[in-house]
Structures are given as C-alpha cells and as structure tokens.
Amino acid sequence: MVLMKIAIAGTNGLAQLLAHEIESSSTSQFVFLSRRPVEGLAKKGWQVMVVDYRDQRALQFKLAGTDVVLSTVCGDAQVALMEAAAAAKVKRFVPSEFSGNPSRRPTSDLIDKGHRRAIVRLAGLESTGMRFCTFTCGVFYERFGPGGLAQVQIAKGSGIDAEGCFLLNVRRCTAKLPPSRGQDGSSVKVSMVSLRDLARSIVAALKLKTWLEMEAAATMRGRRFDVQELSRPSLVSAISSAQHARDLDKELQLHHLLATSDGWFDFSQPDLNTRIDLQFEPFRSWLQRVWADA
Structure with a gap:
C-alpha cells in the first residue's frame, strides 16, 4: 500500500x-x-x-x-x-x-x-x-454534456467552456467540424475521456514506482445532426474576421477547431493505459447517461 x-x-x-x-x-x-x-x-x-x-x-x-x-x-x-x-x-x-x-x-x-x-x-x-x-488525454466528455465544462468550473476563459461551443451542440443537434484531414493529409482523430476516468487514472498512476465518435451523439438524440464542415482556408478567414470584430470567444473557438485539425487531441499511442488496470466508460454510454433527463 x-x-x-x-x-x-x-x-x-x-x-x-x-x-x-x-x-x-x-x-x-x-x-x-x-x-x-x-x-x-x-x-x-x-x-x-x-x-x-x-x-x-x-x-x-x-x-x-x-x-x-x-x-x-x-x-x-x-x-x-x-x-x-x-x-x-x-x-x-x-x-x-x-x-x-x-x-x-x-x-x-x-x-x-x-x-x-x-x-x-x-x-x-x-x-x-x-x-x-x-x-x-485529449477532449473531456463533459464538453458535450449539459452545461459544458462550465458546469464543473473548468476551462473558464478558454472560450469553449460553455455548452455546445466546441465541435458538437448536442442539445441543438448541430456540429461545426474542422477539416477531417491534417496538413500532412492524415485523418484527424480526437481522443476523449471523462473527468472521472481521468481522476481514476491519475490516482492509479500515483501508485506506480516510475511514471511515465460523433456518431454516438446522433444515435442518442434520435435525429440527424446539422453538420457544418469547415475547410482550413475558411477557418483562417473566420479567425481574421473574429479578430477584426474583436469577438474573443469566437476567435478562441475557431483556434481550437484549427488545433484539432492539426492533431492536438490525437494520441495514437497512449502510455498509461497499458500500465494501469482500469475500464473506462465508453463515450456513447456516458452521453446517453448525462442527457437522459435533459
């Protein structure tokens, strides 16, 4: 112990x-x-x-x-x-x-x-x-829950803490997606985890001697999402427009979409998962649970 x-x-x-x-x-x-x-x-x-x-x-x-x-x-x-x-x-x-x-x-x-x-x-x-x-660990599930990350007092001032302002708006069944391929032509992937599972992972790792899919949302809501796919040039242009309009929240949201396309949330080789024995809650199950009564 x-x-x-x-x-x-x-x-x-x-x-x-x-x-x-x-x-x-x-x-x-x-x-x-x-x-x-x-x-x-x-x-x-x-x-x-x-x-x-x-x-x-x-x-x-x-x-x-x-x-x-x-x-x-x-x-x-x-x-x-x-x-x-x-x-x-x-x-x-x-x-x-x-x-x-x-x-x-x-x-x-x-x-x-x-x-x-x-x-x-x-x-x-x-x-x-x-x-x-x-x-x-990438993107927190809670970004897509009722109230967003602001509900748990996280990411204040990021421009993407409120419900529905990053990738998906589950309540309105809309999505705003960055380019599906990065600048190198590879497919863009997004790793995700719930805050609870992150906490479990950190505490489990403390015991070590050395350290080291949107489809689920559409199925759960029972209707198709209105998807807006943005190209890189359109994102860059939109960022410039937001800067000109001095709309900081909009600018932050667009920068996060651009960073997503550049692979910021892609972890192809997770290090910790192989060293701790934990079962993580699937995104689909989490989404159904948190929106059940919303």
Missing part, C-alpha cells in the same frame, strides 16, 4: 474528483490548496489550506512534507507552485496539462495561456529531484 501526502491545487470539478478518488481508493492524505476558504469542501470533511501564490516562503512552508502536488491551476500561480514545490523537496508534480498533446501545442499564445512556459520550467526543476508527469 502506497501512503502519500498529496496537495491538490484548486477546487474545481476535477480537483474534487481527484479528492474523491484518493479518499475512496487509497489511504493517502490530501489537502486542497485554495486562494480562499471553501465552505462546501469543509462540509465534506475535506481540509482546505488557504494559500497566496505570490508569497513564495509561505507556500514552501505549507508544502513541507508533501509527496505529490496535483495542480488544476494555471498561469503564474502554477509556476509559483512549481517553484515552491521544488524548494520544499516535493517528489512528484502533476501540472494542469490535461488537454492536448504538449508536443503538438498550437503556437498561438491566445490558447496557450502559459502552458508551454510551465512545462519548460518543470523540466528545468527536475535537477532538484522533483519529477513530473503530464496526463494529457
């Missing part, structure tokens, strides 16, 4: 799923790191430690004795957390990098939001002995 002291940075839906999974499948201790008290978490009997990511000394003190940091925060706060964790001799760090393949990350700063900088900094901190692992 692996016993660890775990700090979960953030209090959003994924952070809470991680806490639930740690509590139900291990005997490890965990604490939430939050900028402010969260009464709802305290009522569940979960410990919340209020932190100021701008106070490096205090952050290092609060991380003392921590084995693993699971981050669901981004930007400057996450970089500060990395620095403090390395100084506090934390053994493992999981960055908030749960989306597309980092090696295929779009060059646009608009949707990067400091993620590239964070990975580079983490790599630099490995000399301190702190190891890191990214659990990149």
Whole structure:
C-alpha cells in the first residue's frame, strides 16, 4: 500500500474528483490548496489550506512534507507552485496539462495561456529531484454534456467552456467540424475521456514506482445532426474576421477547431493505459447517461 501526502491545487470539478478518488481508493492524505476558504469542501470533511501564490516562503512552508502536488491551476500561480514545490523537496508534480498533446501545442499564445512556459520550467526543476508527469488525454466528455465544462468550473476563459461551443451542440443537434484531414493529409482523430476516468487514472498512476465518435451523439438524440464542415482556408478567414470584430470567444473557438485539425487531441499511442488496470466508460454510454433527463 502506497501512503502519500498529496496537495491538490484548486477546487474545481476535477480537483474534487481527484479528492474523491484518493479518499475512496487509497489511504493517502490530501489537502486542497485554495486562494480562499471553501465552505462546501469543509462540509465534506475535506481540509482546505488557504494559500497566496505570490508569497513564495509561505507556500514552501505549507508544502513541507508533501509527496505529490496535483495542480488544476494555471498561469503564474502554477509556476509559483512549481517553484515552491521544488524548494520544499516535493517528489512528484502533476501540472494542469490535461488537454492536448504538449508536443503538438498550437503556437498561438491566445490558447496557450502559459502552458508551454510551465512545462519548460518543470523540466528545468527536475535537477532538484522533483519529477513530473503530464496526463494529457485529449477532449473531456463533459464538453458535450449539459452545461459544458462550465458546469464543473473548468476551462473558464478558454472560450469553449460553455455548452455546445466546441465541435458538437448536442442539445441543438448541430456540429461545426474542422477539416477531417491534417496538413500532412492524415485523418484527424480526437481522443476523449471523462473527468472521472481521468481522476481514476491519475490516482492509479500515483501508485506506480516510475511514471511515465460523433456518431454516438446522433444515435442518442434520435435525429440527424446539422453538420457544418469547415475547410482550413475558411477557418483562417473566420479567425481574421473574429479578430477584426474583436469577438474573443469566437476567435478562441475557431483556434481550437484549427488545433484539432492539426492533431492536438490525437494520441495514437497512449502510455498509461497499458500500465494501469482500469475500464473506462465508453463515450456513447456516458452521453446517453448525462442527457437522459435533459
């Protein structure tokens, strides 16, 4: 049995799923790191430690004795957390990098939001002995559920957190798809997973010694989807129009479609799946379940 002291940075839906999974499948201790008290978490009997990511000394003190940091925060706060964790001799760090393949990350700063900088900094901190692992899994099922990712307080400010604003609008039975083939001519694929299964995978991986289809929606709704297929030139033109109109949300949505076509969410050789014994919920089953009463 692996016993660890775990700090979960953030209090959003994924952070809470991680806490639930740690509590139900291990005997490890965990604490939430939050900028402010969260009464709802305290009522569940979960410990919340209020932190100021701008106070490096205090952050290092609060991380003392921590084995693993699971981050669901981004930007400057996450970089500060990395620095403090390395100084506090934390053994493992999981960055908030749960989306597309980092090696295929779009060059646009608009949707990067400091993620590239964070990975580079983490790599630099490995000399301190702190190891890191990214659990990149593609697209969350919850993007296509009622309320979208905003329902679980994830991806705020991304432009694609609301229901129906990325690839599929299940409620309206519409779809807006990027080119089906990438610039190299290969077919575009999208890997997906539910937030719950991601949390299960991360917690299962903590026990390791070393780290390392739209058709379902149409069937479930009982009607054909109104599909709009976009070419690369039309996407580029639409991005330019959105920039001119200063429509940031529209621009973000279009950039994500372009990144999808460029293979950001394609994982042809998953590494973790072969090392943990978990059965993931199929997208079709998940979709039918969450839309059953909607």
